[in-house]
Amino acid sequence: MAAASITSAVFGATGLVGAHIVTSLLTLDAFGTVHTITRRAPKQAADAVLSKKLDAIVEKDTELWVPKLNELLTAGSKTAAPPPAVFSALGTTRLAAGGIANQWKIDHDLNVEIARAAKAAGVKTFVFVSSAGTRSLVARMLPYSKMKNGVEDTIKELDFDQAIILQPGLILGDREVEHQGAGTFKALVKGVGSISKSWHDSLGQDADVIARAAAHAALLASQGKAPSKYWVVDTAAIVKLGRDEWKF
Incomplete structure (x- = not known):
C-alpha cells in the first residue's frame, strides 16, 4: 500500500525562500495538498499544474493569519485532518516593515504565534527557516539575532514530535525588497565562489537549495530518518539535502 501523501501549510509563501518551498512541495509526489496563507496570491496559483495541489488563502491582515490557521488546523480545509507539517520562512526587513518594532511583530511574534497554534492543534512537524551565526557572543545582541533565536527557543520549548531548524548563511537570490548591504555581501560570495566552491557553499546558499x-x-x-527530534540543519547540511542529495 502506498504511503499517504503529506499535507502541509507554508507561511512566507510569497517570499524568496518560501516561494521555493511551495514549489518544492507541490512537485514532490510524497506531498499532497499545500496550504498557504498570504497577503497576496502565491505565483503558483496561476500555474495550471501546480495549482491542483495548492490551497491558497489570501488574507491581507496578518493579524488574522493565526485565526485562519486555527480554522485550517482544527477543521481541515481540503483534508479531513490538520496538516502534519507546517513550514515557516516568514520574515521581512526593517525597511519594509517601517522599523525594528514592526519587523519584530512579523519575524518574531507572528512566527511564535504560528508555532504555538500548530503545536496546540497537534501538528507533528514544524520547519522554521532561521539564520546561521546568531548565537555568537556579538551576534546574539543584535535585534535580528534576538528575533531568530527567540523563535528557535520557542519551537524547542514546544516539543514538537519533530522540529527542523534550517540555519542558512547569506540567502542568494533576487528579493523584491533587498536587505540593506546584501548586494555587497552577495558580490563577495560570488567572488569567493570563483575561487572555491566549498567556501561559497559555507558562506551563502541559493534560495531554491x-x-x-x-x-x-x-x-x-x-x-523516521531525522537524526534527532530537534534537528538543526546547518549550511553544510542544507547544501547536502537541497543540492547534492536532491534526486527527486
Missing part, C-alpha cells in the same frame, strides 16, 4: 533542503528534511522526518 534552502527550500529543497527544507522539503527533503521534512520528508526524511516523515520516514
Whole structure:
C-alpha cells in the first residue's frame, strides 16, 4: 500500500525562500495538498499544474493569519485532518516593515504565534527557516539575532514530535525588497565562489537549495530518518539535502 501523501501549510509563501518551498512541495509526489496563507496570491496559483495541489488563502491582515490557521488546523480545509507539517520562512526587513518594532511583530511574534497554534492543534512537524551565526557572543545582541533565536527557543520549548531548524548563511537570490548591504555581501560570495566552491557553499546558499533542503528534511522526518527530534540543519547540511542529495 502506498504511503499517504503529506499535507502541509507554508507561511512566507510569497517570499524568496518560501516561494521555493511551495514549489518544492507541490512537485514532490510524497506531498499532497499545500496550504498557504498570504497577503497576496502565491505565483503558483496561476500555474495550471501546480495549482491542483495548492490551497491558497489570501488574507491581507496578518493579524488574522493565526485565526485562519486555527480554522485550517482544527477543521481541515481540503483534508479531513490538520496538516502534519507546517513550514515557516516568514520574515521581512526593517525597511519594509517601517522599523525594528514592526519587523519584530512579523519575524518574531507572528512566527511564535504560528508555532504555538500548530503545536496546540497537534501538528507533528514544524520547519522554521532561521539564520546561521546568531548565537555568537556579538551576534546574539543584535535585534535580528534576538528575533531568530527567540523563535528557535520557542519551537524547542514546544516539543514538537519533530522540529527542523534550517540555519542558512547569506540567502542568494533576487528579493523584491533587498536587505540593506546584501548586494555587497552577495558580490563577495560570488567572488569567493570563483575561487572555491566549498567556501561559497559555507558562506551563502541559493534560495531554491534552502527550500529543497527544507522539503527533503521534512520528508526524511516523515520516514523516521531525522537524526534527532530537534534537528538543526546547518549550511553544510542544507547544501547536502537541497543540492547534492536532491534526486527527486
